[in-house]
Amino acid sequence: xxxxxxxxxxxxxxxxxxxxxxxxxxxxxxxxxxxxxxxxxxxxxxxxxxxxxxxxxxxxxxxxxxxxxxxxxxxxxxxxxxxxxxxxxxxxxxxxxxxxxxxxxxxxxxxxxxxxxxxxxxxxxxxxxxxxxxxxxxxxxxxxxxxxxxxxxxxxxxxxxxxxxxxxxxxxxxxxxxx
Amino acid sequence: xxxxxxxxxxxxxxxxxxxxxxxxxxxxxxxxxxxxxxxxxxxxxxxxxxxxxxxxxxxxxxxxxxxxxxxxxxxxxxxxxxxxxxxxxxxxxxxxxxxxxxxxxxxxxxxxxxxxxxxxxxxxxxxxxxxxxxxxxxxxxxxxxxxxxxxxxxxxxxxxxxxxxxxxxxxxxxxxxxx
DNA sequence: GTCTATAATTGGATAGAC
DNA sequence: GTCTATCCAATTATAGAC
Numbered sequence: 001x002x003x004x005x006x007x008x009x010x011x012x013x014x015x016x017x018x019x020x021x022x023x024x025x026x027x028x029x030x031x032x033x034x035x036x037x038x039x040x041x042x043x044x045x046x047x048x049x050x051x052x053x054x055x056x057x058x059x060x061x062x063x064x065x066x067x068x069x070x071x072x073x074x075x076x077x078x079x080x081x082x083x084x085x086x087x088x089x090x091x092x093x094x095x096x097x098x099x100x101x102x103x104x105x106x107x108x109x110x111x112x113x114x115x116x117x118x119x120x121x122x123x124x125x126x127x128x129x130x131x132x133x134x135x136x137x138x139x140x141x142x143x144x145x146x147x148x149x150x151x152x153x154x155x156x157x158x159x160x161x162x163x164x165x166x167x168x169x170x171x172x173x174x175x176x177x178x179x
Numbered sequence: 180x181x182x183x184x185x186x187x188x189x190x191x192x193x194x195x196x197x198x199x200x201x202x203x204x205x206x207x208x209x210x211x212x213x214x215x216x217x218x219x220x221x222x223x224x225x226x227x228x229x230x231x232x233x234x235x236x237x238x239x240x241x242x243x244x245x246x247x248x249x250x251x252x253x254x255x256x257x258x259x260x261x262x263x264x265x266x267x268x269x270x271x272x273x274x275x276x277x278x279x280x281x282x283x284x285x286x287x288x289x290x291x292x293x294x295x296x297x298x299x300x301x302x303x304x305x306x307x308x309x310x311x312x313x314x315x316x317x318x319x320x321x322x323x324x325x326x327x328x329x330x331x332x333x334x335x336x337x338x339x340x341x342x343x344x345x346x347x348x349x350x351x352x353x354x355x356x357x358x
Numbered sequence: 359g360t361c362t363a364t365a366a367t368t369g370g371a372t373a374g375a376c
Numbered sequence: 377g378t379c380t381a382t383c384c385a386a387t388t389a390t391a392g393a394c
Contacts, residue, residue, distance in 0.1 A: 003377080019282040021200030024369060036370090038378045046370070099281060101328045103198040112328055134340040135348045138321030139314055145324035146317075149280045149291055161313040169314045169352070176351055182359080203387060215389090217360045225388070 004042045006032040008056065011049045015096040017151040020050070020103040050100055054111045057097045060090045061115045068122055075122040076136050080170050083140035084163045085147040095148050116141075132177040136170065183221045185211040187235065190228045194275040196330040199229070199282040229279055233290045236276045239269045240294045247301055254301040255315050259349050262319035263342045264326040274327050295320075311356035315349060 001009075010031030014023040025046060029039040043049045064082070071078035085091055094115070100108035116137065124133040180188075189210030193202040204225060208218040222228045243261070250257035264270055273294070279287035295316065303312040
């Protein structure tokens with residue numbers, strides 16, 4: 001992996017766990033095994049790190065959209081199934097960018113809006129009923145919220161319900177939506 | 180309002196919009212119209228502000244639990260109905276504490292877990308089916324996630340669906356849950 | 359109870375050596 | 377392409393006057 005990629009991954013990991021302001025250039029550099037000067041050769045500023053991460057999210061979301069469109073069990077089930085935390089590249093990048101968005105980063109907010117609009121579009125196509133589609137999108141948002149609250153750590157609390165238990169509920173929403 | 184309350188409210192507002200690290204003591208003091216020294220008389224440290232806010236959340240959640248238990252339309256509908264952003268004291272405090280939790284504040288994480296466990300308990304009592312109850316809880320989480328992403332600003336995007344459109348979907352989940 | 363002054367530290371960014 | 381040294385601004389917290 002190139003030094004640039006290592007730096008971006010280290011930045012993402014820290015952002016995920018601690019947030020934008022708490023993620024210092026020194027910590028990112030240390031995480032990637034280079035010095036602060038080395039970091040600043042690849043990324044001119046802290047803002048440049050954020051912009052690169054937002055680009056990475058756009059790419060991953062684009063790939064996810066293709067997979068969602070052609071999913072065997074349909075876009076809605078695919079969406080909910082993949083919204084539970086699995087530590088995938090998209091999971092990690094999405095929650096990291098969500099941290100940026102919450103700390104008032106405009107680019108990150110716009111990227112989150114783009115991603116969610118795209119998902120909603122495919123769900124509406126399948127469901128044919130906007131409020132139901134919105135409810136399904138919200139369930140996915142809720143799963144990301146849970147992950148974001150703990151910085152992506154495993155959460156096997158009493159309240160935890162896995163995808164296997166959730167899917168029948170989604171199936172029910174799909175079957176019963178007005179047309 | 181006492182100076183202490185003003186300070187806590189100013190802290191909460193900044194936390195909501197910018198996150199823990201970005202919320203400086205100077206900005207909190209300025210928001211409440213006192214000096215940094217004045218702030219530190221009421222709160223010995225930044226951590227003391229965080230702890231006071233967590234206490235405030237526990238109180239508001241306790242009150243909300245009572246209202247939820249005795250809601251005319253039942254706990255589940257009450258929960259979803261009140262999870263849409265209305266800028267209420269509970270909304271603001273909850274999302275502010277969620278910011279703290281995301282920046283790895285243990286007390287905030289524990290408070291969020293307590294709140295969500297309490298809500299889930301009442302929903303399960305009503306619904307009688309854990310996966311359905313969990314789905315309803317997730318819809319509320321999703322609504323808070325949306326609010327958190329924008330720091331509680333109004334979001335009247337194309338994807339926005341209000342409570343009036345969402346409630347029938349909840350009603351459907353309630354009616355169709357296995358018993 | 360609130361203020362000013364200031365100490366001690368940290369963080370983002372630049373300059374220039376290697 | 378990476379490092380060290382350094383500057384400047386910002387931040388938490390203390391001390392003590394009023």
